[in-house]
Amino acid sequence: MTQETENKKTRSRTKTKNVLRILLKVLGAIVIAILLLVAIVYTVNKISSHSEQKRMETYGEHVSVDGKQMNVFIQGEGNETVVILPGFGTAAPALDFKPLISELSPYYKVVVVEPFGYGLSDQTEKERSTANIVSEIHEALQSLHIDRYILMGHSISGIYSLDYVNKYAKEVSAFVGLDSSVPAISEQKIDSSDTQPIKWFRNLGFARLQLKLSADPYDGLPYDEQTKEQLNILIRKNMYNTTQLNEAERMYSNFKAAEQLTFPVNLPVLFFVQANHPGTDQWIPEHEKLIKDSAHGEMVLLEANHFLYRSHAKEIAEKFMSFMTQR
Structure with a gap:
């Protein structure tokens, strides 16, 4: 092997090492x-959460359900009650339904239940099966001596309500669906x-960043600034x-279980449904x-999105x- 060949190999190895050093530095900078x-x-996220905890205002009342x-x-x-x-995923049901509550409360006693994990309610480790959710909601109403009411449910609550109205048929006088889910569209x-x-995404604080970069879902809707805050x-x-x-993990099985259910024939049922569902023509x-x-x-049918109660209260x-007067 000539000296010139040896020098070329040496220069090539040196270049390779230099490239590797640069790549490692770039990779290290990216990792850092x-x-x-x-x-x-x-x-x-930690600092903001601590600050927000101090600014959070309470509303409603707590009732004991399953020890929580x-x-x-x-x-x-x-004289009549609407539940x-x-x-x-509705973060604060009692605040989210505020436009509809304002329209109904002059004529009805309006009760908004915040299930475990929602609003100001505790979280729970108990499985989120339809049976457990329905039982907990019923226990909350029983503790408040609410035993005759119209059930009004949005989205997934349509699935839970199918089970509810059959289990507690003597208590529910009517069902109203607010673009409520149907078993066949799981x-x-x-x-x-x-x-x-x-969970990691949330715990590390990226859920807050996601919300910061997202559009305000209440923009242009009839919510005052304090409520929006x-x-x-x-x-x-x-x-x-x-x-x-x-x-969310139990949702598929909850939908499947509901496929066997129907509304009682004599139960008045009123559906408010978005006229143009973006995901299916079977809605x-x-x-x-x-x-x-x-x-x-x-x-x-309403010309509205899935949250039609916000815009068409x-x-x-x-x-x-x-x-209800025509029943």
């Missing part, structure tokens, strides 16, 4: 930057392995909590199927009261 970002996000505290908000003194149940199956990364505090408090993640037909045998079933209240 990521760790620094995580540390900043985590610290900001469940929050229930009551407004109005009407409102939230959709999945959510995707979620396992605990799917929710574990979400409290809603945002409770969204950050409850988003991706362990109770709600367990509910309206499946709601129609649920009330086809009902003696008092009706569906109202007055229209919903007026139609609901008209429906």
Whole structure:
């Protein structure tokens, strides 16, 4: 081997080492930057959460359910009672339903139940099966001596309500669905392995960052600034909590169990449904199927999104009261 060849090999090895050093430095800088970002996000979240805890305002009243505290908000003194149940992930049901509560409470006693993991209620390690959720809601109402009422449910509460109205048929005088879920259009199956990364995402503070970068869901809607501030505090408090993640894991089986259920024939059922569902063309037909045998079933289509009670509270209240007088 000539000296020139040996020199070329030496220069090549030197270049390779230099490139590797540069790559390692770049990689190290990236790792440090990521760790620094995580540390900043985590610290900001901890400080902000502590500050928000001091600014959080209480509402409603706590009732003892299964050894824990469940929050229930009551407004109005009407002769009839409307019990409102939230959709999945609603951070603060009593505040979220405020426009609808304001429309109904002059005429009805309005009761908003915040299930475990929602609003100001405790979390629970108990499995989020339909049976457990329904039993807990019923226990809360019983402790308040509320034993005759109209059940009004948004989204996933439509699935829980199917079970509820059959178990407690003598207590429920009517059901009102607010773009309520239907058994035939199930959510995707979620396992605990799917929710574990979400727990890390929340615990490290990235859920707060996600919300910061997202659009305000209450922008342009009839909520005052104080209510919006409290809603945002409770969204950050409850988003991706362990109770709600367990509910997400049980959602598929809860939908499947509901496929065997129907509304009692003589139970008045009123559906408020978004006219143009963005994900399926079966939304309206499946709601129609649920009330086809009902003696008092009706569906109202609204040009609104899934949270139609936020934007169409007055229209919903007026139609609901008209429906109830025609039973």
